[in-house]
Amino acid sequence: MSAPAIETENLSKEYPYGFLHLKKKLSLESLNLQVEAGQVFGFLGPNGAGKSTTIKLLMGIIFPTSGSARILGKPVSDVAMHRDIGYLPEQPYFYDYLTAAEVLDYFARFHGFSAGERAERVQKMLKKVGLETAGKIQLRKYSKGMLQRVGLAQAILHDPKLVILDEPMSGLDPVGRREVRDIILELKNAGKTILFSTHILSDAEMLCDQVGVIAGGKLRGVGAPGAIVGVQATGMEIAFELPHGHAGGEKILAQATKSGATYRLSVKEAELYAALEELRAAGARILAVTQIKPTLEDYFLGLVGQDRAQAAAIEVHGK
Amino acid sequence: MSRVLIVAQNTFREAVRDRVLYNLVFFALLLIASAVIIGQISVDIESVVMVSLGLSAISLIGLLIAVFTGVGLVSKEIDKRTLHAVLAKPLRRWEFLLGKFTGLVLTLGVNLLAMAAGLFLALLYVKHSLGRADLVVLVAIYFVLLKLALVVALAMLFSCFTSPLLAILFTGGVYLTGLFLSELRNLQLPDMSPQLQKLLTFVSFILPNFGNYDVMGAAAHGRSVAHGLILHNTLYTALYCAIVLSAAAFIFARKDLK
Numbered sequence: 001m002s003a004p005a006i007e008t009e010n011l012s013k014e015y016p017y018g019f020l021h022l023k024k025k026l027s028l029e030s031l032n033l034q035v036e037a038g039q040v041f042g043f044l045g046p047n048g049a050g051k052s053t054t055i056k057l058l059m060g061i062i063f064p065t066s067g068s069a070r071i072l073g074k075p076v077s078d079v080a081m082h083r084d085i086g087y088l089p090e091q092p093y094f095y096d097y098l099t100a101a102e103v104l105d106y107f108a109r110f111h112g113f114s115a116g117e118r119a120e121r122v123q124k125m126l127k128k129v130g131l132e133t134a135g136k137i138q139l140r141k142y143s144k145g146m147l148q149r150v151g152l153a154q155a156i157l158h159d160p161k162l163v164i165l166d167e168p169m170s171g172l173d174p175v176g177r178r179e180v181r182d183i184i185l186e187l188k189n190a191g192k193t194i195l196f197s198t199h200i201l202s203d204a205e206m207l208c209d210q211v212g213v214i215a216g217g218k219l220r221g222v223g224a225p226g227a228i229v230g231v232q233a234t235g236m237e238i239a240f241e242l243p244h245g246h247a248g249g250e251k252i253l254a255q256a257t258k259s260g261a262t263y264r265l266s267v268k269e270a271e272l273y274a275a276l277e278e279l280r281a282a283g284a285r286i287l288a289v290t291q292i293k294p295t296l297e298d299y300f301l302g303l304v305g306q307d308r309a310q311a312a313a314i315e316v317h318g319k
Numbered sequence: 320m321s322r323v324l325i326v327a328q329n330t331f332r333e334a335v336r337d338r339v340l341y342n343l344v345f346f347a348l349l350l351i352a353s354a355v356i357i358g359q360i361s362v363d364i365e366s367v368v369m370v371s372l373g374l375s376a377i378s379l380i381g382l383l384i385a386v387f388t389g390v391g392l393v394s395k396e397i398d399k400r401t402l403h404a405v406l407a408k409p410l411r412r413w414e415f416l417l418g419k420f421t422g423l424v425l426t427l428g429v430n431l432l433a434m435a436a437g438l439f440l441a442l443l444y445v446k447h448s449l450g451r452a453d454l455v456v457l458v459a460i461y462f463v464l465l466k467l468a469l470v471v472a473l474a475m476l477f478s479c480f481t482s483p484l485l486a487i488l489f490t491g492g493v494y495l496t497g498l499f500l501s502e503l504r505n506l507q508l509p510d511m512s513p514q515l516q517k518l519l520t521f522v523s524f525i526l527p528n529f530g531n532y533d534v535m536g537a538a539a540h541g542r543s544v545a546h547g548l549i550l551h552n553t554l555y556t557a558l559y560c561a562i563v564l565s566a567a568a569f570i571f572a573r574k575d576l577k
Contacts, residue, residue, distance in 0.1 A: 015575075059407050062575040079411050087407035093399045095329070097336035109325045110408035138336075154404055 003073035005193035006035040011067035042204035051197035086160035092151030096140035125153035144171040165196035233291035249282025326418020350376035389474030413568035452541030459538035497529035
């Protein structure tokens with residue numbers, strides 16, 4: 001059986017702070033995580049939960065206080081293994097005075113591609129991330145979303161086995177988000193292993209085979225998206241319109257919210273048909289009936305509410 | 320080694336597109352041009368005044384670029400987090416550091432060449448011809464480059480473990496002290512304890528001797544510089560840079576980035 005693509009064992013990270021750095025803040029506590037090859041793994045958690053800390057530890061940008069991590073069977077300190085990894089940092093930033101094509105060419109050179117191969121790959125990547133017309137513009141003129149696209153392009157231009165993306169949807173407009181989702185799915189279909197962090201539940205649901213949920217520096221659970229976040233419907237939402245001069249339905253309308261001509265009504269699943277019947281009787285035109293699922297924020301509010309002390313990073317004084 | 324050169328080329332490319340460098344070089348050329356005017360009111364010693372002022376301007380501007388850009392080489396990459404994507408490539412941290420150093424020294428070399436061309440043009444304007452004796456000016460500029468390489472290495476070392484402002488102050492402090500090492504070594508003060516004397520002597524041997532690189536007087540008067548000094552300064556710079564960069568690499572390899 002092949003080694004997991006990513007494996008951590010009691011991985012912990014403390015940051016010193018305060019005067020003379022005598023106090024320590026525990027950002028990651030004994031993380032034990034396995035991501036199997038070929039999986040899309042979503043690393044979920046609110047801001048400051050420890051997602052980026054974990055990714056930085058995996059990429060050797062910071063060093064663990066204790067514990068160990070292996071990528072593709074090799075310790076993370078082995079830089080040669082970076083040939084097989086693509087990494088998109090959170091809010092990536094590149095050299096102001098270089099163009100996107102030059103930055104991508106620069107990164108491609110570390111992988112030993114010939115000049116011709118580099119030119120071909122750079123053009124292909126620029127096209128893939130929708131920057132083919134902006135490739136010759138210096139990056140200081142790029143928007144945050146465009147930099148994010150450059151970041152994604154440099155992460156995948158060498159066709160890595162494992163792609164690690166830190167908040168890949170950050171700063172993107174809806175079209176950009178869709179394009180990134182498509183790229184992740186394309187990588188998945190090509191058999192790549194993908195780990196990406198996000199605090200947006202819908203992204204994880206749509207893309208991931210497995211998710212890991214982290215809060216307060218602790219891994220709270222790992223599993224399939226539905227199982228781990230409990231995305232069973234908590235109710236149903238009915239969107240409807242009423243004709244002018246309608247009669248009846250006042251009781252149900254008192255519970256609905258109105259936006260423009262559209263009303264929205266939230267009901268329990270068991271009460272759905274009764275509500276629909278009442279709306280029909282009032283002459284309502286039903287526009288949509290959708291499940292109400294908890295957002296990640298709801299999930300975390302519940303989680304943090306249960307254990308507020310543990311959800312915040314633990315401060316170990318005097319260490 | 321090829322990865323070091325990739326980083327060096329990129330550092331050079333970014334640096335030559337940064338307009339600040341052009342402004343500084345332009346300012347140096349302006350100073351050299353003003354030396355022509357000052358030289359004209361210095362009867363019989365036009366070329367001496369011009370070479371002295373020109374070399375001083377080149378050294379000063381080079382020093383400003385070396386200190387400020389040298390400190391920013393690593394700290395800017397950490398602050399802006401450009402390093403995160405770079406270190407995700409198959410590149411060791413010491414290779415990155417050495418590449419950055421090489422790139423900036425290459426940039427400084429090109430800047431010095433541009434400024435040297437300006438100085439020689441000014442000399443040609445005043446003297447109407449150039450002789451073999453004027454080649455000493457090239458040696459003086461080579462020594463400025465060696466000095467700046469050492470300053471860049473020190474700036475990089477300090478920026479690896481302290482804030483950019485402190486790194487600038489430390490580099491400036493070491494440079495200024497390094498200019499007066501022989502005075503420090505022979506310092507005699509009344510009531511000076513033997514321990515302090517020993518400490519000053521020790522410090523004077525540890526710190527880089529920037530006084531070694533000053534051949535401005537010889538260049539201004541067209542006196543030749545001993546080949547031995549050229550070899551000595553070249554080897555001294557190479558060895559000192561190797562030690563300082565090794566220390567920087569040791570610290571940088573263990574540094575948590577933001």
